[in-house]
Amino acid sequence: MWLARVLAFILFIVALPWGKEAKAYVSLMDGRLMLKGSIDTFWIVRTHIPGQETQWHNSNVGMMLNTIRVEPMFTVVNQDDLTINIQSIFRYYFEAMTVLDRQMHEALPAGNRNQYEYPRYRHDDPVNELFVDVVKGPWNFRLGKQIITWGETELKRTTDVINPMDLRYSFPGISPFEDLKIGLWMLRTFYKSELPGELLFETIFIPGDHQLMRIPVSGSNWGSGLFNEDMPSSVANHWVTWLQDNWKHDAPKRLRSLRYYQWGMRLRGYTKGVDWTLQYFDSVDFIGTAIPDRLNNAATRFFGFGKTDRRFDRYFTYERTRYVGGSFQYAEERWVKGILRGEVSYQIGKHYNLWDPKAGDIDQVLQDKVVQRDAVGYGIAIDRPILWPWLMKYNDARKIDLTFQVFQDWILRHQRELVISGRGKGDRNTTSLTIQLMTYWFKQELTTVWKSLYDTSGYGYNVLSAVYAPGDHWRYEAGSMFFYSYTSWHPSSREFNSLDKDCFYFRLKYEW
């Protein structure tokens, strides 16, 4: 049955009217309604599955994500001084591998599997974005579910902190952030001023729509799969699943609790050739803070450190944190001959749990107290086209677009016991370096990209990809993603999730 559905989907893609003269969008109602969309299938084939994990896989195919995406844009009013549009993106997907591969099917607990295979984590997941956009004079109001991008850099987020991300299906190296972000219901307002510097005032108010960062489901392709030899895999698997369940269970009830409102403002301007922004965001953390004694209690029960039957209605709280920062873009044509971009952020009062050092190597035991720390981060990027005469003979004289980025962050008043996902205990600060080279071939029908990231906290990756777009509608993409990591086992760290996730990926897409 499931196999039939997948085959039907693939047949549907193949049967699309390729070769016919067709517009890249559908225009209806005298142009008032524009429909655009795409349908694609995205496969991940892992190069290696470690010994213990093979019990959960019948093949090396880790993912077979099939997505249909429709983007209607309806113009309600279009008068001289008033424009009202309804913008939307609907997305429905089906992850077929956990259906086709019985071992993978068994690896995921039923509830998680259902939320993973379809957009069912939250009831409004198929609505990626849906908002009314009203433009009246210098004012612009956008009310509805939206994805927002602040900041100037890629691959790492410093000031781009409005929307949480869904990392269950893809990765920043493979997909742009905007495909990974989760929309939030909000009111966004712009005011275009007549003040010098082309000042644009922007405010955001999110009335209690809080969403978690969605990390990969244990047992799925990107989820935890490598287990400490000292620990039965079933225990570790269930512990991660238990954590994920409770993060979700304890998260603020969306749109029902105004106490978890979030708001922000941004000022954008242009001064002496520099585009700059200043921003402030008062947010509720995407990631929960454990209530120490309760989590200790649960860990004790799970890992058999002691016997306890106490159960609690909640184990995590979601605390308020604030960001102050800014960004800039500047064309430096004399020396760099490229674009300089940068962003800086000061995070105020993030809540951290503390490991209990007395518990030795057992990381699941927390100290009773929760502490607040500030953090500073920045990112600098240089975009510069490179002239490589030899290559220009082959790529239609295109330059190679080079993007080099440096990110650093410091946790102020750092201490080794801070529980921080994705970095070592001694890492007061981390540095990430990224490089991206991109060029086109055959009149831009073929795009090749190399992305690489190295993070001093002990991990990194390399992505090589090629996208072939021969006509108006079909896109063929193939790529590889190879990780490296040397940090120790840690259940929620990215290196843990990514180690042994080296893969090739393929995407077949039809868009209109």
Next chain:
Amino acid sequence: MKCLLKRFVYCALPLSLAVFFLSALPVLSQTTEEVFPPCFNESELAKVREWEKTWVGKKVNAANVDQVKNLLPDTLVTMMKEPARWGAKELWFEIVPYQFVPQSKTVAEATKKYSPNIKFSPNGFKTPWGEVYPNEFLEGYEKGETGAGFPFPKAKTGLEMAWNYDSLNYGDHWFRYIDGPSVNARTGGERKAYQPQWVIMFSGRTDMPPTPMIQPNKRGIRQALYMEILEPADMYGTHHLDVFHMDPRKENDAYIWIAMYRRVRKLTTTARGDTIDGTDENYDDHTGYYNHVNRNTWKYLETKEVIGSRHMVKENFTRQKGQAFWSGQLRERCKVYLLEFVNKDKEYVYSKSIMYLDTETYQCLYKEIWDRQGKLWRFLDSQIGVYKSVQGNQVIAPVGYNYVDVQRLHGGPNAFGSPKFGGEMKPDMFTLQHLQRVGY
């Protein structure tokens, strides 16, 4: 003292005024046709009419193109002889009678008013991209003080002709759709482009008040272009803003709002040499040349008679699927200035280009481009038409254009859709604020 003052008032002052007006009289009293005369004098026109008796209404194709090859760029002749290489069964155009294309009254008036005061700046200066030498830059241009219209109605040098080309303003505001595919003639594959485009002149205005410059213009903008990309599909929702400054020391600002990334991205000027989205033109190309005059050294080669497209009608364009070059152009005998230009940036993608500038309209009819190895690389065939602006003024502007890559057999037959000249546009539209707001 009183006597001296009286002498000055009664004699010197009137004499000075008379000298001033008399010196300006040759320009001020000229009619539009005298300022911008037809390219043919009476005897030449008679010969042209005689030739037209044989050719008008005739279809020129591979079979008979050799008979008019002296009146066409060599590249075009070669292409027409090998239609299969361009994905066509036949490449052809039609000969129409020569018609004089007068400039609009507004442009002529502005030319008469401002051109007598135009002079080159004796001082050179350095810019981020190279040096502007003495007597290359128009004095006061960076402040918009050069007014509008053609600065050199009787242009003699290549540089003067280039400044005339720079003054084209298409009714000050213009809107059009870029409508056409990027075609791989070898495979027949097409990638469609459909992009509404708005352009506004901030200075050099002749048709729409305020003339000759929008005030205030604190950023010193010469002109700005705003473009939305509806096709190709993978670029849908991308918005592009290009702001050109009058002062060449200030880099042009180019921004792009990419739907996929939801960010306003500034583009480096260095990237202007890159081709645009798989087409055969770069950001500096457009329908001739689209950047600051002084980025190049200009050389006038010769005045030549050619057959060029100056009264094109969009409906005449025709081609089959997979055909990388238009057929159906309406071409007429006319005269062009051959203008060679070389970018001052030694790393620029072109080693040189030659524009064929229509002597009556200063529109670019053809352009040939050589790569860095000195081999002919690209060719532009531009079709000009005559429109009326919203204000009723005549506007001479491209109806379509076709870049081809003669090395890789690739081309982009474009036709401009729904052109509108002199329509209302707010300068606010050409700001970063607007770009940020239109992005979702």
